[in-house]
């Protein structure tokens with residue numbers, strides 16, 4: 001039985017090496033909190049709040065997560081938990097607020113794995129032999145075509161197998177440049193390219209998507225609004241390009257909705273967006289049963305969130321390269337040991353118990369920390 005004593009919130013303010021733009025927002029730094037849970041026996045577990053400071057990608061923000069954690073979720077933690085799965089049932093007493101719930105649940109999974117002496121990946125049912133996860137990089141939206149193509153070429157040269165490019169309506173010059181693109185070794189790379197529209201075609205002429213369809217890319221992610229399952233299903237009947245769902249997937253029920261409408265979407269899974277690992281595992285099971293492709297998404301995480309994503313993405317169900325890039329793509333200096341891109345285009349899953357990494361102790365000593373007593 002694990003009894004939680006303390007919840008600590010460590011302030012993270014890490015400048016991104018370059019600002020990250022999508023159709024929805026511009027992010028210049030990782031501005032969030034790490035979560036540390038401490039049990040009565042002194043065992044600890046780590047996670048991070050993956051929300052952004054603004055609700056442009058997802059309704060939650062860092063501020064709403066803090067409010068929900070402190071005033072609603074902590075109250076659910078004042079009893080013992082026999083397993084990482086029990087805590088999920090306690091946390092779903094709070095409706096919605098997936099990223100807030102996930103930050104607690106995912107820290108608890110790390111703690112439970114460390115307590116048991118196993119890797120988090122093991123607790124998640126991931127494959128022992130998948131010690132390395134294929135790396136993919138998501139490039140910032142850039143309407144300067146020359147700069148975007150330079151970023152794409154640099155990513156290919158660095159060894160990234162898949163590249164995601166953010167697009168929005170009326171980016172015809174970007175689409176034209178991609179049509180003729182060859183990487184430094186002379187390869188056309190359309191079958192490794194993902195275009196992510198971040199719901200930006202929701203209110204425009206969907207005819208614009210014909211030029212996207214002509215490119216023959218591997219995946220078109222979230223062209224329409226997050227609630228527009230009917231629109232996505234209709235689009236899937238008319239486009240040859242496979243459609244991915246990202247913002248639309250808040251839980252396994254959303255996967256079922258898409259299936260019931262006749263879609264076979266590639267699922268972009270961000271564990272924090274679905275409330276944590278228990279719901280992620282339900283989605284994984286459903287994707288495996290239905291034969292849906294699965295990829296891991298990203299929220300510009302620090303090394304703590306990146307270690308979480310590596311543990312989950314080493315599950316055998318992830319059959320598409322996701323948005324998991326090396327630490328140096330995002331930060332000059334991360335708060336954990338850096339995750340590096342291997343020569344074969346993969347990133348090593350950390351060894352060791354739990355996440356396999358903890359935040360740098362010198363960094364922890366410097367940043368503001370707020371402690372919340374869970375049990376009295």
Ligand SMILES: [Mg+2]
Nearest residue numbers: 196221222246
């Ligand atoms: Mg996306």
